[in-house]
Amino acid sequence: MTHLTQRDLIAVIFGATMGASTARAQLGSFNPNPGPQGTFAIRGGRVVTVSGAEIPNGTVVISAGKITAVGTNVTVPSNAQVIDATGLHVYPGMIETGSSVGLSEIGQGAVATVDISEVGSFNPNAQAFYGIDPHSAHIGVARVVGITTVVSRPTGGILSGQAALLNLAGDTPPKMAVVPRFALVIELPRSGFGGRGFARAAAVQQGGPTDANRVRQLQMDSLRAMLHDAEAYGKAHAAYAKDKSIPRPAHDVVLESLLPALSGQMPVIFPADRATDIRDAVTFAEEMKLKPIIIGGQEAPAVAAFLKQHNTPVIVTAVMKLPSREDDPYDVNYSIPAKLAAAGVTFAISTGDRGSEIRTLPYNAGMAAAHGLSKADALKSVTLWPAQIFGVGDKMGSIEVGKMANIVVTTGDLLEAKIDTKYLFIDGRNVPLDTKHTQLNATFKDRP
Amino acid sequence: MNTRILAGAGLLIGAALGAQQPVAAKPAGATLIKNATILTVTKGKLENTDLLLQNGKIAQIGKNLSAPAGATVIDATGKVVMPGIIDPHSHSMADAINEGSLSVTSMVRIRDVLNPTDINIYRQLAGGVTTINVLHGSANTIGGQNAVMKLKYGRSVDDMLFPGATPGIKFALGENVTQKNSQQSAQATGRPLRYPATRMGQEEVLRDAFTRARDYKASLDDYNAAVAKGDKTLVAPERNLELEPLVEVLEGKRFVHAHSYRGDEMLMLLNVAKEFGFTVKTLQHGLEGYKIASEIAQAGTGLSTFADEWSYKIEAYDAIPYNTAILIHHGVVATVNSDSDERARRLNIDAAKMIRYGGLTEDEALKTITYNGAVQMGVEKRVGSIEVGKDADVVIWSGDPLSVYSMAETTFIDGEIFFDIKRDKEMRDQMAKERAALEAADRRRVTPVVP
Numbered sequence: 001m002t003h004l005t006q007r008d009l010i011a012v013i014f015g016a017t018m019g020a021s022t023a024r025a026q027l028g029s030f031n032p033n034p035g036p037q038g039t040f041a042i043r044g045g046r047v048v049t050v051s052g053a054e055i056p057n058g059t060v061v062i063s064a065g066k067i068t069a070v071g072t073n074v075t076v077p078s079n080a081q082v083i084d085a086t087g088l089h090v091y092p093g094m095i096e097t098g099s100s101v102g103l104s105e106i107g108q109g110a111v112a113t114v115d116i117s118e119v120g121s122f123n124p125n126a127q128a129f130y131g132i133d134p135h136s137a138h139i140g141v142a143r144v145v146g147i148t149t150v151v152s153r154p155t156g157g158i159l160s161g162q163a164a165l166l167n168l169a170g171d172t173p174p175k176m177a178v179v180p181r182f183a184l185v186i187e188l189p190r191s192g193f194g195g196r197g198f199a200r201a202a203a204v205q206q207g208g209p210t211d212a213n214r215v216r217q218l219q220m221d222s223l224r225a226m227l228h229d230a231e232a233y234g235k236a237h238a239a240y241a242k243d244k245s246i247p248r249p250a251h252d253v254v255l256e257s258l259l260p261a262l263s264g265q266m267p268v269i270f271p272a273d274r275a276t277d278i279r280d281a282v283t284f285a286e287e288m289k290l291k292p293i294i295i296g297g298q299e300a301p302a303v304a305a306f307l308k309q310h311n312t313p314v315i316v317t318a319v320m321k322l323p324s325r326e327d328d329p330y331d332v333n334y335s336i337p338a339k340l341a342a343a344g345v346t347f348a349i350s351t352g353d354r355g356s357e358i359r360t361l362p363y364n365a366g367m368a369a370a371h372g373l374s375k376a377d378a379l380k381s382v383t384l385w386p387a388q389i390f391g392v393g394d395k396m397g398s399i400e401v402g403k404m405a406n407i408v409v410t411t412g413d414l415l416e417a418k419i420d421t422k423y424l425f426i427d428g429r430n431v432p433l434d435t436k437h438t439q440l441n442a443t444f445k446d447r448p
Numbered sequence: 449m450n451t452r453i454l455a456g457a458g459l460l461i462g463a464a465l466g467a468q469q470p471v472a473a474k475p476a477g478a479t480l481i482k483n484a485t486i487l488t489v490t491k492g493k494l495e496n497t498d499l500l501l502q503n504g505k506i507a508q509i510g511k512n513l514s515a516p517a518g519a520t521v522i523d524a525t526g527k528v529v530m531p532g533i534i535d536p537h538s539h540s541m542a543d544a545i546n547e548g549s550l551s552v553t554s555m556v557r558i559r560d561v562l563n564p565t566d567i568n569i570y571r572q573l574a575g576g577v578t579t580i581n582v583l584h585g586s587a588n589t590i591g592g593q594n595a596v597m598k599l600k601y602g603r604s605v606d607d608m609l610f611p612g613a614t615p616g617i618k619f620a621l622g623e624n625v626t627q628k629n630s631q632q633s634a635q636a637t638g639r640p641l642r643y644p645a646t647r648m649g650q651e652e653v654l655r656d657a658f659t660r661a662r663d664y665k666a667s668l669d670d671y672n673a674a675v676a677k678g679d680k681t682l683v684a685p686e687r688n689l690e691l692e693p694l695v696e697v698l699e700g701k702r703f704v705h706a707h708s709y710r711g712d713e714m715l716m717l718l719n720v721a722k723e724f725g726f727t728v729k730t731l732q733h734g735l736e737g738y739k740i741a742s743e744i745a746q747a748g749t750g751l752s753t754f755a756d757e758w759s760y761k762i763e764a765y766d767a768i769p770y771n772t773a774i775l776i777h778h779g780v781v782a783t784v785n786s787d788s789d790e791r792a793r794r795l796n797i798d799a800a801k802m803i804r805y806g807g808l809t810e811d812e813a814l815k816t817i818t819y820n821g822a823v824q825m826g827v828e829k830r831v832g833s834i835e836v837g838k839d840a841d842v843v844i845w846s847g848d849p850l851s852v853y854s855m856a857e858t859t860f861i862d863g864e865i866f867f868d869i870k871r872d873k874e875m876r877d878q879m880a881k882e883r884a885a886l887e888a889a890d891r892r893r894v895t896p897v898v899p
């Protein structure tokens with residue numbers, strides 16, 4: 001059976017690989033490796049620091065992966081490779097926090113390229129880091145629009161696993177990882193919806209809403225039980241560490257993996273779009289003393305006061321979603337960020353895309369700016385704010401001395417669709433701008 | 449057998465084939481748009497220029513135009529006017545997309561299942577869209593007939609059908625037709641697999657259908673010739689609603705819009721068409737069109753694609769955003785489409801991407817969502833650019849429509865306003881008041897407590 005499935009799969013991929021006319025679709029490496037961490041001086045550009053004022057004719061010096069100087073009168077080290085940015089714009093790299101980059105290449109018809117959801121509902125120990133394909137063609141395509149860093153997360157089940165913080169450069173997962181175990185993902189069973197996963201589908205089919213709510217309750221009970229077990233597990237091991245005379249508690253990789261989230265060191269991502277689901281997630285996080293980050297946030301404006309009161313940030317992935325109700329204003333989702341900004345809710349903007357379309361991140365922010373968000377805030381919502389929300393605002397998200405040298409040099413406003421990228425630095429390395437797409441373009445554009 | 453039953457059913461419905469019927473024009477009042485930047489698309493950019501819309505047409509373009517009596521005057525200082533956006537691949541308004549039970553369903557018509565109250569029409573007007581090509585889905589090799597619509601939200605389907613648009617038909621090739629991606633679910637639900645299951649079968653379905661259509665045409669031609677000579681004894685050939693649209697394709701009266709992804713399958717279709725003596729009007733999606741750009745150009749075929757969708761299935765893995773630019777540089781009439789109620793609302797941003805990917809000029813980029821689409825539906829004499837005599841389908845933007853920061857503010861079709869950003873706001877306020885009043889009047893209502 002297994003053999004047959006595998007053979008069928010190969011047949012599908014082989015068929016697609018060998019069938020077409022000329023150059024073939026293939027899963028290869030399209031992402032040229034970045035150069036070494038040298039010393040660079042990006043000189044004469046309009047430096048948009050994001051955290052501070054714009055510098056019309058500024059210089060940014062990079063050394064050993066870090067930004068070492070920013071300003072108008074900056075001494076350029078004698079060993080620096082000078083990048084002439086005259087007439088160009090210099091920005092911090094954008095950060096896409098709602099993706100599953102590297103875990104899913106071709107969503108349909110090539111299931112072997114999709115490693116995004118583990119079996120079962122409780123997999124806190126499933127780490128995105130171990131599923132990341134550093135050669136995914138999505139990586140090169142996304143970084144050349146100026147996305148230098150992503151949060152990539154597993155999905156599905158209830159405790160989906162752990163997300164990684166990745167730079168979009170490097171030929172191995174360890175080279176890409178900024179923080180391999182970065183955030184826990186809990187897809188909280190939805191109220192009035194019968195929870196999540198297979199149990200939900202079966203209950204809804206067989207028993208209707210009553211059974212659905214019962215299933216949801218059972219799932220919530222299981223989730224609470226596991227988190228309580230992990231808490232007890234943590235206490236037992238802490239006690240044993242202090243006093244070796246007590247019985248040695250067994251090790252458990254599943255419970256162990258929950259400890260950073262329970263201690264508040266690791267944030268917890270809760271996907272939630274409906275107002276009720278957002279409230280449920282925040283309330284649950286408080287009950288369990290977790291540090292929640294809502295991702296989705298379509299109806300976040302309806303619970304903005306609540307979110308502000310509970311100091312809970314939102315990653316808005318719904319800017320480009322169609323309004324869910326017929327009588328919603330046409331711009332109801334375009335204007336989510338503006339509404340959250342007005343209400344004082346902390347937020348960032350994301351595409352919510354798995355990987356191939358995260359390159360549209362700047363236009364999501366641009367659309368929010370067209371609909372009431374200030375241009376400066378739109379830029380922050382894809383640079384500094386996502387970094388701050390995830391607790392790495394001291395490391396990235398703006399052009400400041402001491403921060404990771406993730407920098408993009410463009411021909412114009414970073415959020416505009418018609419501009420182009422001229423230089424890209426990730427972790428202080430010069431990243432070539434070739435991608436799967438530029439390679440195919442070069443191969444075919446002049447074909448007679 | 450099945451085909452006959454379906455064709456019979458079609459007859460009962462009383463399908464009237466041929467060009468979309470013109471509707472009685474209700475002339476809109478004149479509007480003078482003053483001091484705008486006008487992107488004519490075909491004749492460059494005009495700064496500080498006035499535009500007079502009268503009797504549903506673009507009446508005058510020039511400096512210091514005077515307003516006719518009773519005309520509405522709009523000060524468009526600092527604003528940009530462009531032709532209404534044309535979306536060459538839409539499924540908006542369609543209550544059904546696929547009649548996929550057979551491999552040839554040329555007898556079915558999208559215009560029979562259109563919902564003129566689809567809220568997506570309004571959302572697209574708010575994105576500056578005025579004309580859409582509503583296509584049948586991609587379930588089968590030869591699908592149903594299209595409908596070209598002007599987005600006159602609030603009117604009847606008949607009022608929205610684009611008068612004089614060349615009728616079209618959807619074809620489809622590749623994975624959606626072979627059902628490779630849905631075989632598992634097909635087996636689970638007991639649905640039988642349908643022929644063709646390979647690209648080999650797709651070629652054969654086309655060849656078979658057009659061979660039958662050619663014979664049908666020959667019998668019609670023979671009959672008509674005999675009748676013209678005065679023969680009154682002949683019985684007319686039985687009307688065949690499946691083959692009739694294909695005869696129209698052979699006669700160049702109906703455009704083929706063919707869903708396709710891989711270069712090789714597109715080439716196959718172009719060759720079958722050449723053999724049967726017709727031209728494929730557009731390859732829809734055509735994601736690998738750039739691999740055979742010369743052949744597409746040589747065939748006189750157009751192509752309508754996504755700006756940057758890719759990697760969602762195997763046949764989309766070699767899609768590149770440079771596709772449109774490569775095709776245009778090879779002389780192909782190429783467009784950017786939405787195929788989506790969501791993306792249709794922001795085709796201006798998708799057009800702007802074509803400047804980044806492949807270096808189109810601003811005019812070339814704008815053409816991919818305006819004039820070129822008009823050519824692909826046979827309405828380029830009516831819409832797609834700002835020229836005197838053309839339909840007054842224009843949009844006032846807050847700024848450069850190729851900027852992500854710009855918004856469509858007023859959308860005209862045939863000189864009438866179908867979206868206006870200020871009016872939209874007023875309607876919202878009015879609705880909010882109405883809602884509040886209704887809620888206040890309902891004594892049983894409990895105000896929800898938001899923690």
